[in-house]
Amino acid sequence: MKSITSRDNPQYKELKLIATSSQARRKAGRTLLDGVHLCEAYLQHLGQPELCIVSDATTDDFEVSQLLSQCEQKNVRCISLPEALYQAISQVENGVGIMFLIATPEPVLPNTISETSVALDNLQDPGNLGSILRSAAAAGVKNVFCSPGTAFAWSPKVMRAGMGAHFLLNIFENIDLEEVLSKSNIPVLATSSHTTKTIYQADLSQAVVWLFGHEGQGVSDNLMAKATHTVTIPQQAAIESLNVAASAAICFFEQVRQQLK
Structure with missing residues (x-):
């Protein structure tokens, strides 16, 4: 797992932009899932994320470590951030320190509408x-x-x-x-x-x-x-x-x- 400690790191800058700008999310076709519940649901229903981001302060948390282990088993890229850098991109107050970077799904528009x-x-x-x-x-x-x-x-x-x-x-x-x-x-x-x-x-x-x-x-x-x-x-x-x-x-x-x- 790669550790990023600088606010000037290019990858961190990109994550912060996606976290704080709707225009950036739309342009990049990516978004962040913040918290254990959303990350668990994504793994269960859609598969693996592009990137797993964790806070140094919560790597020992049981739920976080379980999700991190699943990501590592699937060869998902994982990075850790100091708590201060993590909180600067998290949108959840008092949340558990894990996020996924995912591509925004783009389903194919059906030719006819026949289901609710x-x-x-x-x-x-x-x-x-x-x-x-x-x-x-x-x-x-x-x-x-x-x-x-x-x-x-x-x-x-x-x-x-x-x-x-x-x-x-x-x-x-x-x-x-x-x-x-x-x-x-x-x-x-x-x-x-x-x-x-x-x-x-x-x-x-x-x-x-x-x-x-x-x-x-x-x-x-x-x-x-x-x-x-x-x-x-x-x-x-x-x-x-x-x-x-x-x-x-x-x-x-x-x-x-x-x-x-």
């Missing part, structure tokens, strides 16, 4: 995006299509909120949602306050595409026109609307409930 999927129109909050990904994975959704303007799915905040869900999904970014929805041979459902049909009255026994939009503005008019059905989630009149991540979870698991009948 999610389309996200200009969803901007990383926490909301991560929560939706986590709920989608738990509900057995396979594909997530993100429009330009949607938060970068592989940013540290989104990945922390997703808790490993990323590795169970096909995530497509900077996608023309109008084109994708035109390829759907299954119903496209959007939530709306301007309809009387509730989510519980909709037939969700088949695969569908769920369409969710910007936290404040909702789904754009041109995309709403692509929806084959609109549904509402019943709630108390005193509350104007639900958080988009909460709405998505309700929709996903109502579909799960109907399909378990």
